[in-house]
Amino acid sequence: MSPSFVVRIRYAKFSKVRFLSHRDMARLWERAWRRAALPLRYSLGLQPRARLSFGLALPTGAESVAEYLDVHLPDGETVGGDLLRGALAESLPSGVQVLAAGVLRRPSTSLQESVTSNTWELWIRGTPSEIDQAIGRFEASASVPVQRERKGKVGVDDAKEFVSALRRVEADVVRRTRPDGLAHVPALAEGGWVVLVADLVCGSRSLRPSELVSVLGLGDRPVRLVRSAQWTTQGSRRAEPLPLPTAADAHVGARA
Amino acid sequence: MSSVWERLEPLLERVSTPARYIGCELGSVRPPHDPANVAWLLIYPDTYEIGLPNQGLQILYEILNERPDAEAERAYTPWPDLASEMRRCGLPLFSVDTHRPAREFDVLAFTLAAELTYTNVLETLDLAGLEVRSSRRAGDDPLVLAGGHCAFNPEPMAPFVDAFVLGDGEEVVGEITEVLAAAKAEGAPREQKLRLLADISGVYVPSLYRDVWEGGRLVGVFPVVEGVPDRVEKRTIADLAEWPYPRRQLVPLTEVVHDRLNVEVFRGCTRGCRFCQAGMITRPVRERPASQVLEMVTDGLARTGHDEVALTSLSTADYSGIEGVVSEVVGCGNVTVSLPSLRVDAFTVGIASEIQRARRTGLTFAPEAGTWRLRRVINKLITNEDLFGAVEAAFSQGWRRMKLYFLVGLPTETDEDTRAIGELAAACVEIGRRYVRSPSVTVSVGGFVPKPHTPFQWFGQNTVGELRRKLSLVRDAARGRRGVEVKWHDPEATLVEGLLSRGDRRVADVIEDVWRAGGVFQEWSEYFRLDRWEAAAARHAVSIDEIVHRHRPEEEVFPWDHISAGLHRDFLWQDWRDALCEVGLPDCRWTPCYDCGACTGYGVEHVVASTTPPAGGSQGTGQDLTRGEELPASVPVRILAKASIRGGAGDREGAEG
Numbered sequence A: 001m002s003p004s005f006v007v008r009i010r011y012a013k014f015s016k017v018r019f020l021s022h023r024d025m026a027r028l029w030e031r032a033w034r035r036a037a038l039p040l041r042y043s044l045g046l047q048p049r050a051r052l053s054f055g056l057a058l059p060t061g062a063e064s065v066a067e068y069l070d071v072h073l074p075d076g077e078t079v080g081g082d083l084l085r086g087a088l089a090e091s092l093p094s095g096v097q098v099l100a101a102g103v104l105r106r107p108s109t110s111l112q113e114s115v116t117s118n119t120w121e122l123w124i125r126g127t128p129s130e131i132d133q134a135i136g137r138f139e140a141s142a143s144v145p146v147q148r149e150r151k152g153k154v155g156v157d158d159a160k161e162f163v164s165a166l167r168r169v170e171a172d173v174v175r176r177t178r179p180d181g182l183a184h185v186p187a188l189a190e191g192g193w194v195v196l197v198a199d200l201v202c203g204s205r206s207l208r209p210s211e212l213v214s215v216l217g218l219g220d221r222p223v224r225l226v227r228s229a230q231w232t233t234q235g236s237r238r239a240e241p242l243p244l245p246t247a248a249d250a251h252v253g254a255r256a
Numbered sequence B: 001m002s003s004v005w006e007r008l009e010p011l012l013e014r015v016s017t018p019a020r021y022i023g024c025e026l027g028s029v030r031p032p033h034d035p036a037n038v039a040w041l042l043i044y045p046d047t048y049e050i051g052l053p054n055q056g057l058q059i060l061y062e063i064l065n066e067r068p069d070a071e072a073e074r075a076y077t078p079w080p081d082l083a084s085e086m087r088r089c090g091l092p093l094f095s096v097d098t099h100r101p102a103r104e105f106d107v108l109a110f111t112l113a114a115e116l117t118y119t120n121v122l123e124t125l126d127l128a129g130l131e132v133r134s135s136r137r138a139g140d141d142p143l144v145l146a147g148g149h150c151a152f153n154p155e156p157m158a159p160f161v162d163a164f165v166l167g168d169g170e171e172v173v174g175e176i177t178e179v180l181a182a183a184k185a186e187g188a189p190r191e192q193k194l195r196l197l198a199d200i201s202g203v204y205v206p207s208l209y210r211d212v213w214e215g216g217r218l219v220g221v222f223p224v225v226e227g228v229p230d231r232v233e234k235r236t237i238a239d240l241a242e243w244p245y246p247r248r249q250l251v252p253l254t255e256v257v258h259d260r261l262n263v264e265v266f267r268g269c270t271r272g273c274r275f276c277q278a279g280m281i282t283r284p285v286r287e288r289p290a291s292q293v294l295e296m297v298t299d300g301l302a303r304t305g306h307d308e309v310a311l312t313s314l315s316t317a318d319y320s321g322i323e324g325v326v327s328e329v330v331g332c333g334n335v336t337v338s339l340p341s342l343r344v345d346a347f348t349v350g351i352a353s354e355i356q357r358a359r360r361t362g363l364t365f366a367p368e369a370g371t372w373r374l375r376r377v378i379n380k381l382i383t384n385e386d387l388f389g390a391v392e393a394a395f396s397q398g399w400r401r402m403k404l405y406f407l408v409g410l411p412t413e414t415d416e417d418t419r420a421i422g423e424l425a426a427a428c429v430e431i432g433r434r435y436v437r438s439p440s441v442t443v444s445v446g447g448f449v450p451k452p453h454t455p456f457q458w459f460g461q462n463t464v465g466e467l468r469r470k471l472s473l474v475r476d477a478a479r480g481r482r483g484v485e486v487k488w489h490d491p492e493a494t495l496v497e498g499l500l501s502r503g504d505r506r507v508a509d510v511i512e513d514v515w516r517a518g519g520v521f522q523e524w525s526e527y528f529r530l531d532r533w534e535a536a537a538a539r540h541a542v543s544i545d546e547i548v549h550r551h552r553p554e555e556e557v558f559p560w561d562h563i564s565a566g567l568h569r570d571f572l573w574q575d576w577r578d579a580l581c582e583v584g585l586p587d588c589r590w591t592p593c594y595d596c597g598a599c600t601g602y603g604v605e606h607v608v609a610s611t612t613p614p615a616g617g618s619q620g621t622g623q624d625l626t627r628g629e630e631l632p633a634s635v636p637v638r639i640l641a642k643a644s645i646r647g648g649a650g651d652r653e654g655a656e657g
């Protein structure tokens, strides 16, 4: 049997297209892939569907420099880095940018299952001391109840179970750690924004970044969300599903 | 370049479907702003999802942006959640391309494709920061233009629109641009611009005309200045081949209706269905050469990444050599082909099997009426056998579901005709059982609105109560038939559609009142409220009954008589008489011309590739028009309709109650 591969892509989503929904993104990628005339595996059946699988949905309106996508290739086919760099990059709208891509043997677990935590930046209007106080209050509480509805029933969870790290980071430092050329994500011209960085555990249950903002007592302020990393667990270490500075031959690097 | 994006962005965090407002579509342009250019803002007065796919708007967008003296951007009516945020923050209407405020454009041009969007035009103007009435707009306010099918009765919208454009827009937008560019360069005042526009063929400037009334009856709409035409003629492009647009169809980033590659294979239709305004006002038929269709399909698929292509027109199976074209398109790869407007008598096993070689979508047929008798009245010349043949072709090729469109409230309709709708659907399901397991047929029923420039313009529309009664007849006939599902449009909305499509200039006050009372997005059932329309009509002493339900006598002046779609009034009247006598009229593509006026007056004629009608015996050509079911025993509505035509003005007996 001929081997079957997926192309794993890490991409950024920012600016106007941040208002596209998860479904919109799926459609956008499928069309971009076809426009670039790249090979694509379809499901069998009466209504064949393109085989694209995404990681955890990004909330509509949030930006990201760490979105992942697996595109399944037909058996025996593979795709060169130059195609991904050229044709694919050109068929994407502005605000969707390929950061890295690699061809993998079809993985046994999906992106959704393998990602165990996310790093979020919460850009919040306020002063550093206000944010520090909010972090202090959160850390000092034995538990932080958050109400949620599951299958029509209201239950209470402890937000602390889902937060593995919470810290304030200077905006400039955040910007310096961006993948090439993305220091402007989010593009907030004026000052007055403080960045809270949170690692949120994900699994069958998880805490949405917007829920974190409200349990921190900051729900009434303007907030911009950026997902800056997704993590898988490899042994006791966490690792990116597709590392950015990679030696892999299919690495396409950043677009200017 | 000014952009409101920075101010809009925080509002988008709080509204539904913010992707409606971001632009960024493949195929969209961000034209550089040159103050010498004529800047057009093309507006579809409904949501982005409905408006984006509009092909007319996309064609003009592209043609204008190719001109060195024009720039064009797009806008849609913001959904009420954003509209109220915009009003709260004082944020004006903006283009989705560069988020430029609407007032910075020279022209706001609306597509009027459906009457129920009229109040949204006012809403959109108001959000733009303009007075809704033309007479109150100031010198440097943008000009408000409107085109589209509804412009063929412009009067209800006359006080709000500076100029209407009739017919095909491809050529006339260029002429308008030239006139306005020159006027702009010399700083001409608003009145002068309008006067200059009125000299362009196909442009109607309502402020240069006045409606004259006598004894409660309209005498006519007449020019009030020298030199403007008594009757404004529509524009017709002679050859679609010269206009291969849109070349760069917009590819939306969010979900919209008809989200696929659309390629127009011909324009116009002369099947002569008497209820169909589109068929009448877009005559004659102009086909696109097959080679150009294929080129547009191939290029379009590669450029857009769509995997579905729709071959559009008013009746696509009539396209010369349709089977060949479909088969070549299917050969383009993993592509779904949809033919959104199929005639049952031209739908063959050949087409069915070609389509199903690719992936298949749902099939829709539009018999429109339940019996052959009534189909001769409306000149939809398909027999039950035609329908059963098409249905059988589809089921035999593996389809399991189809949709059938019908109208109720047609002239001379009897209860037998109405009940036959349900029976016809049940018979189709029976045919399906021979081929597939659990076949299903959805019957979609709409209330008939007699439209201007059709032979039925003299007919009085059924009341809401009567339409409801007929819908229940259809439902009763379909009850207990496995596989038949009945859906219908709200008869109350049909009533308002009737008011707006046949209304006169006085109806403008009603529209404005409804809008001021919050009546936006009237196409959307969650916002439609009949009582608002009734209250507004009462306040302005506009009789809905008289405009909507009354049969008209032969000599009555219509509010749209100064607007010409080319059709001679005596042709339409004769066709109306023929309808009442159940006389079918074959398609003039393959039989001698009836001199309806659509070709003769404009020096154009049908452009068809084939001199023989499509397979299946098309629209009466070569068909035995007397064949079919027996006449129903009693035809009360029909007799009354005739009586009222003789009866003259104000005779309400004819309308059923």
Ligand code: SF4
Pocket: B270, B283, B284, B588, B589, B592, B593, B594, B595, B596, B597, B598, B599, B600, B605, B606
């Ligand atoms: S003028 Fe004659 S040929 Fe042309 S559309 Fe009318 S009836 Fe047909």
